[in-house]
Amino acid sequence: MTPVDILESRIGRVTVLTVAGRLVLGDGDAALHERIEALAREGRIDIVLNVHDASYVDSCGVGVMVQEYVSLRRRGGTLKLVCPSQRCHRMLTITHLTAILELYESDEAALRSYVAETRTA
Secondary structure (H helix, E strand, O other): OOOOOEEEEEEOEEEEEEOOOOOOOOOOHHHHHHHHHHHHHOOOOOEEEEEEEEEEEOOOHHHHHHHHHHHHHOOOEEEEEEEEHHHHHHHHHHOOOOOOEEEEEEHHHHHHHHHHHHHOO
16 A cells, blocks of 8 residues: 555646645655645646645645645646644644645635636636
């Protein structure tokens, strides 16, 4: 069994990545980084990251989320986070990253936010 599985779906210009398993140093963090960077090279820079099924997210997992958020913003895109676990949400709150990362309760809510941004642009 691999430590992390990343499922991908594409809805218009937005890519939804669903993470299942452990998003941790040495395995899940590198896999997520590589997947998002590959998408960005294709021009897919608007990403919804659903971590609802992530069984464990350590500080390196959170670090890669922030790193990819910054990388995508520099390219004109963004990363929106869906369903962080209670532990992950606590870590994001303690580190004040909830002020930076956009958190949503569902993929649908995150996808709607992209539509709302398009209308106001």
